[in-house]
Amino acid sequence: MVLGSTGSIGTQALDVLARDGFRVAGLAAGGGRPDLLARQAAETGAPVVAVADPAALPAVREALSALGAAPEVLAGPEGVAELAGRPCDIVLNGITGALGLTSTLETLKAGTTLALANKESLIIGGPLVKRLAAPGQLLPVDSEHSALAQCLWASGPTGYRPEAVRKLVVTASGGPFRGRRRADLADVTPEMALNHPTWNMGPVITINSATLVNKGLEVIEAHLLFDIGFDRIEVVVHPQSVIHSMVEFVDGSTVAQASPPDMRLPIALALGHPGRLPHVASPVDWTRAHTWTFEPLDVEAFPSVPLARHVGEQGGTAPAVYNAANEVCVEAFMKGALPFLAIVDTVAEVVGEHTVGRAESIEEVLAADAWARTRAAELTA
Numbered sequence: 001m002v003l004g005s006t007g008s009i010g011t012q013a014l015d016v017l018a019r020d021g022f023r024v025a026g027l028a029a030g031g032g033r034p035d036l037l038a039r040q041a042a043e044t045g046a047p048v049v050a051v052a053d054p055a056a057l058p059a060v061r062e063a064l065s066a067l068g069a070a071p072e073v074l075a076g077p078e079g080v081a082e083l084a085g086r087p088c089d090i091v092l093n094g095i096t097g098a099l100g101l102t103s104t105l106e107t108l109k110a111g112t113t114l115a116l117a118n119k120e121s122l123i124i125g126g127p128l129v130k131r132l133a134a135p136g137q138l139l140p141v142d143s144e145h146s147a148l149a150q151c152l153w154a155s156g157p158t159g160y161r162p163e164a165v166r167k168l169v170v171t172a173s174g175g176p177f178r179g180r181r182r183a184d185l186a187d188v189t190p191e192m193a194l195n196h197p198t199w200n201m202g203p204v205i206t207i208n209s210a211t212l213v214n215k216g217l218e219v220i221e222a223h224l225l226f227d228i229g230f231d232r233i234e235v236v237v238h239p240q241s242v243i244h245s246m247v248e249f250v251d252g253s254t255v256a257q258a259s260p261p262d263m264r265l266p267i268a269l270a271l272g273h274p275g276r277l278p279h280v281a282s283p284v285d286w287t288r289a290h291t292w293t294f295e296p297l298d299v300e301a302f303p304s305v306p307l308a309r310h311v312g313e314q315g316g317t318a319p320a321v322y323n324a325a326n327e328v329c330v331e332a333f334m335k336g337a338l339p340f341l342a343i344v345d346t347v348a349e350v351v352g353e354h355t356v357g358r359a360e361s362i363e364e365v366l367a368a369d370a371w372a373r374t375r376a377a378e379l380t381a
Contacts (some may be wrong), residue, residue, distance in 0.1 A: 003028040003050075003084060003103055004094030006036045008201050009117045009141065009263065013092050014040060016268045018346075020277050025194070026089040028080045028103075029303070031056025033261065037065030041071050050074040050083040052099065077102065085110045090271060092141070093118040096204055098320070098369055101125045105362065108132035115270035117141035119221045124320035124369060126224050127359045139270040144170050144218050145225055147244035147257035147268035152226065154251055154255055168228050169246040169254070170218055171238040173198045175210045179238055182301045188340035190333060196216055198241040200263050207330045211343050212297075216308025223312055230309050237295040242284065259285055304344045307351065317357040319367035324349035324369040328376035338380050350375050 001016070006008045006029040009049050019026060024044035029037045031053035037060055041049050051060050054075045061073065074083055077099060084091055084134035085106035092115040093100050093107065100118030105125065107114045109132060116122060116163040119142055122129050129138075140146050148168055152160040176195050177185055193210040201209070219233050244266075246256040259265055269276065274309060284290070299306050311318040325347045332338035338346070350372050 001026045001028075001081065001088045001091045002094065003080060003091065003100070004096065004118070005029050005040050007065075007094055007096060008205075009092075009094035009267065011036075012264050013094065013267050013271070014044065016222055016264050016271060016277065016280060018044070020268075020272070026050070026083050026086065028052065030082050030095075031060060034059040034063045038067050038069060040257040042067040042069040046071055048083060048086070049070040049072065050079040052077055052080050052095075054257060081106045082116070088112060090266070092116055092271065093121065094141075096120075096202060098124055098324060101362070101365070104129060105132060108134075108137060113135075113137055113139065113273075114294075115139045115141050115267070117267075119217055120323050122224055123217055124323050125317070125359070125362065125365050126220075126319060127366065128362060132222065139273055140221075140225055141266050141270050141351050142218060142221065143261070143266045144245045145221060146269055147171075148222060148226065148247060150257045150269070151247035151255040153246070162214045164249055165226075165228060165247060166232065166250045167232070167248040168222050168226065168231065168233045169248060169296075170215065170222060170235050171241070171243055171245050172212065172215045172235055173209070173241045174237040174239050174295070175212060177210060177301075178237060178295075180301060182341065185301065185341055186339065190336070193333075194338060197239070203334065204327065206328070207333065207343075211304050212302040213308070213326050213344065213347070215302075215306040216304045217323065219305060219308050220312040230313055235297045236307055237297055238292065239295075240292050242290070243291055243294075259278060260284060298358070302344075303348070307344065307348055311351055314356050316359045317365060318351065318354065320359065320365050320368045321351055321354045321372040322347060324372035325376040328373050329380060332380040342380075346379050349379060 005027040022044045028050035031051040047050040049071045057075050081102040087106035090113045091107040094117040100123040105123035117270045196206050241261040243256045248254045265281040268280040311322040329343040329346050
């Protein structure tokens with residue numbers, strides 16, 4: 001089952017599934033690309049389709065009818081969540097943003113293996129997700145966390161042992177503004193920020209990569225996935241994006257995962273777990289000379305990562321506030337209503353005003369999310 005099927009992760013996942021003979025049990029999308037969703041349903045034979053935006057339902061039905069496809073159609077966020085809880089072998093959650101939390105929880109409640117590309121649902125619902133997830137049920141799809149998992153799997157014959165790990169090293173391309181000082185970023189436009197040097201992603205994730213908020217979220221995600229303290233998670237800038245992350249062990253050895261940047265690889269690794277699907281992506285060409293460089297992160301120019309560490313250490317509802325405020329600020333920036341540097345500055349202001357709760361229920365998490373959105377909207381108005 002593929003949630004977020006019309007997005008970047010979803011379309012690449014369907015490409016992997018088609019080439020390896022998987023059967024698609026269902027598709028879900030926001031509804032902004034009805035023709036693509038209908039074509040995906042027709043090509044995969046998916047028996048059910050969920051559309052998050054009820055207003056898009058007529059366009060989706062019309063597009064399905066034009067292609068002669070007649071799957072069951074579910075509507076609204078509750079329809080997407082219902083689909084996530086239906087029986088299947090694996091759910092790939094590629095929904096963007098906090099909207100994916102309910103689907104993550106429904107998948108875990110159903111006992112289904114979850115391939116998680118929607119990092120936000122783990123980050124904002126950390127205690128809830130961790131409580132529901134059985135060992136091995138949650139498989140990371142982010143390239144960095146897939147890399148960390150592969151390095152940890154290689155850590156020894158007895159499997160992953162947190163006490164053998166000295167440090168997780170999460171790599172970052174540095175985005176389009178690598179090497180610039182904070183003062184150089186004052187006049188950044190949305191067009192400039194959307195010009196990522198390595199990855200082809202959706203607009204929200206691309207802007208998050210420009211501010212490095214995405215890397216901050218990944219630090220929190222790494223902590224939650226692998227139970228490693230924030231003081232043992234480091235971010236290193238690696239502009240070639242070939243080393244996707246590394247694990248440093250207590251004996252001084254470091255294991256790295258390398259491959260040319262292609263999201264189909266971590267997607268396929270999750271879908272094919274515990275095996276590997278053949279011929280998913282091109283490997284490194286060892287007949288050519290390569291130079292791979294690593295640089296320390298400039299936290300003055302990109303304060304989003306230390307801010308993420310702070311909210312991650314606070315725990316509870318703090319990560320939900322960080323994420324929600326950022327989503328509002330990114331939208332304001334895209335509309336020209338907020339300067340680039342003010343994205344993270346405003347997020348920090350919202351985080352500083354928040355009284356952290358324990359995040360013991362989805363209602364508490366969603367209330368913190370809603371408060372942060374309202375407050376961020378007030379600050380960016």
